[in-house]
Amino acid sequence: MAGRIKDEDVAAVKERTRIEELVGDHVALRRAGSGSLKGLCPFHDEKTPSFHVRPQLGVWHCFGCDEGGDAIAFVMKIDHLGFTDAVERLAAKAGVQLRYDELSGGRPSGPRQPVGQRQRLVDANAAAERWYAEQLMGGEAAPARTLLAERGFDRAAAEQFGVGYAPRAGEELVRHLRGRGFTDDELVTAGLAGRNQSGRLYDRFRGRLLWPIRDVTGDTVGFGARRLYDDDRIEAKYLNTPDSPLYRKSQVLYGVDLAKRDIARERRLVVVEGYTDVMAAHLAGVTTAVATCGTAFGEEHARLARRLIGDVTATGEVVFTFDGDAAGQKAALRAFAADQQFVARTFVAVEPSGKDPCDLRQSEGDAAVRALVERRVPMFEFAIRSTFADVDLDTEEGRLAGLDRAAPIVAAIKDRELRHRYAVNLDRWLGFLDERFVVSRVARAARGGPGAEGGRPAPSRAEADDPVATTERFALACALQVPDHVGAQVDALGEEAFTVPTHRVVHETILASGGATGRTGAELLEAVRQVAPSTVQPLLTRLAVMDLPAGEKELPRFARMAVAKIAEIEANRVVMDALRRLNRLDRGTDPDAYEQAQKVLLEAQARQRRLRDQALGGEA
Template sequence: MAGRIRDADIQLVRARVDIAEVIGERVTLRNAGGGNLKGLCPFHEERSPSFNVTPSRGMYHCFGCGVGGDVFAFVMEADGLTFVEAVERLGARAGIQLTYEDSAGRSSVGRTKPGQRQRLVEAHTAASEFYAEALHSPEGQVARAFLLERAFDKDAAATFGCGYAPDSWDALTNHLHRKGFSAEELTVAGLSKPSRSGSLIDRFRRRLMWPIRDTSGSVIGFGARKLFEDDQGPKYLNTPETPLYKKSQVLYGIDLARREIAKQGRVVIVEGYTDVMACHLAGVPVAVATCGTAFGSDHISVLRRFLFDSDAFSGEIIFTFDGDEAGQRAARKAFGDEQKFASQTYVAITPDNMDPCDLRQQRGDAAVRDLVAGREPLIDFAMRSEIAKHDLDTVEGQVAATRAVAPMLAAIKDRALLQGYARRVAALIGVDLAPLRAAVKEASRGRGQGGATPPERVITGKDVNSQQYQAQREAIKVALQYPVVAGTYFDAVDATPYTDQQLRLIREAIEAAGGTASTEGGANWMAAVADKCPDLAAQALVAELAVESLNVNGEPDIAYIRPLLARLQLPVVEEELRQLKSKLQRVNPSSDKEEYMRLFGALVTMEQHCRSLKDQASGAPGLTSTQ
């Protein structure tokens, strides 16, 4: 049904859903102190974590790119959903039945029409269940045999959701039609396709199926393996590009591996679905694979967020390759991508050209674990592979090898390792260190000596280092994060002292939301303030201030907020005092004694008030009173 979701239900969903859990499905979050969590931003590339989450207040903010808000804002930004769709998804997650109100205020239990993304996920979920059931039908015997031949039993098939696409042109299509999915939805989802006659038929048939899930565990596509010799299609067939499935961003097994990747600070990159299964079952639960495309920049972005891959944290990225020429080419390409990681990269070479699935089948689980344990630095393998291509018994071969390997040395991130590797390479090629160093220097010039430095985020239009601005900002933070502490002290000071326009708008929004004395805080308080902000910039600043640390150890108290508020008021009172003195100087006491005495009395009172504020303001952390 049409209508808006009841405000009470929105607040209930916001209170019930753990924002750290929702965001943690896409980003590894680590304790940053003060009740805050920190990770690498999922919305822009960064080397140092600037993405902050404060679970107690239900807010997130990235100090790098400026995005922020509550849990609804995150889901909307991450998945391109509307507000209603975000509330519905999180409401379903929390088991909350939503109530909708029409324009006349009448309430009904029901739902709006689901958005496209939700419908496509539901279609894929239903398809996954259909394929899984077909795997255990008599026709699915050939698919079960394929799995058993590779040491994957019934439990393994269930863990990874394996299924079978029946030998029918439209079995799945008809099944999903009966469940209410339209022809357009099935076509957009990539589950069905038009036939030459114009009717809709299944995209996959007579194949072993693997559901491909996103980081939250939602099925977004499928990988299909050929089982019959007379199948004229490719060995592996994947879902085409859809609104859900972007092959350059998808990693098979990430839903199962992401927690272990974060825990171990390690990821193993393999080539296929069965390799991922073999690794996980053998005790390497950090394995993932690309889906029908080469490992690239978008895959790196996904993994960096789960690895907490930053300049301050060193993890491990382990590529598995065959030792043949194709494996060497893959290793050299991987080395080109290696610079996009802050963590160290390694390569694990499978013996006898076996992939991890074959290795487990022939030599057992321990052999797979040993493969990963025996990893070597990727640069070692890449350089040795490059050197081996040249005839080092000739001067020409030595020169060519030197020129070929110099760019690889120049690309080493850790400059402390460069000299050691240079000596090792010089010995392998059989040349002096001096010409190799010269070649590396030349290669470094071509690389631009380290590349461009990302621009810093700059706040313009205000002196962000001024004590007055910092005091205004700190007072608003206390009001947002600890409204019970701010209470009537904060509410008693109106928006007048806030010289920064955005902070003034937030102060007015706090008043419009009922003031700090009217709330106990939490995510709904933040949302109420943001809703009262008149523009997007002020709303974004609310999200930023909600997670920004206070200038105090532990939680603030009255002794912390009162000096801040005094510091805020002091410039206003000082200006009023200056104007009062000016007026007094212009009054002739002999001709207008009554006005003179009135102004003089007001001046004495104002000076006493000013001195009191200065005394209080002197206790504000990191702030001093004006003179």
């Protein structure tokens, strides 16, 4: 058995490794005086760069968390590797042949086998990527090539992004990689293969178009696969590599390996929604585009963005593109539950026609994709204006309704000066032309001062005493504690059911976790915690342990009434909107429109009565 790596080989690895390039794969480094570079530390979250690298000495140190060391120490910490695995990884990149001292004396040393697990998994993924790319040129892959062509991608584009094809047969990749010396356990651990109940291996991806997902260093850590055939036994349109020692969907961004240099140079990162959108953006000249892999853009993605840009809170930008207003609204509201120093330099770019970058490039050309990004608006503005996008601002009632919706969002901005500026803007957007009135309404909503709960203001005394806010808290507490009684009711609530911004985020998170229907309280809380931002975790805990004013026998009825009350309040708003629309119509001028509006109002009122009966204790 091989022993420790020879000291002279370790020294050769350090000598051939340029530490500024190694660290630069993870952190945007900028000059910081003679012979020194600095950036945001990748090991703790910080806003001001305190991570320094001295290339001449081959060392790094963070003055924020007091971590430091050489290139080997950096790889050990960033990739969670032991010393030997870290040296082997650097040696493979530097072209150093390692030798090992034998444990027993007197025998010659030689190369150590096998190499560390991480490198084996990286090698397996790299071999799979090459094989998938070869299959894309075969006869069976014609549907995959057609799909690419229909979206404006030729063979050169497929090769640039490493696109491949997984054959429909169940074991072809497994046989290929076994023939390259990879073990069954390695294929399963890498997420390339699954194991059935009898222990037999099968290809995880079959009959799908594939994109290799690489980390910032360029190593392939996983794959994204698109469904091509109607008889695919897996109905999901996209299938990704499961979490593995290499791949964590909350930590990877598709395209980051191609975009990282331009992200650091332009100090801008553009987030699009899918693999083809990344391809289209890069081919159109937006070479800072990346996409998440089957999950929402989260806190770990934000930390990665900060490191790549250097400092988002100063001059850097993160631009989100969405393919529709509904998705944009949800994402903007989620952003308010995040770090507002990050959100303050975050922008939104929405194509009015609803086209994503891939569709936009096909229909209007490369320039249209670039123009989409340049038309970005601040995230704060987008979130605020989205709240009253469906309100009739030509009426006094509509303007007041818009103010009631938007004031809590503006009040949630922690920076006082920024909050005031957006309050002034809100007056202009709503058309009141009464700045003092609008500013005072925002100030009232912000009374008590901005807090940290959910990235929004902590409830002020007025909010705590607000009967609607209290009802919302009870409803969410019931949803988390006894979803077996109210799960379907909770899942049926609309996007605007909750008026308190933090409560709305909790409801969105419940839905994002898969919904409350069919789950126990423990199952739902665990699922919600998996997808909720850390900033709303304290609120989830409080709701989960909140006392409910009902005994065990009365609890199911109380829970149904609490959620029904929320639905009733939402229905009341629908009725009022329908009534306003009806009042604006003249039966004599447009009888058809008047009758249709009257029908909508009657239906809304009927639902309102049903929900009121439920809220008063009647059965659904």
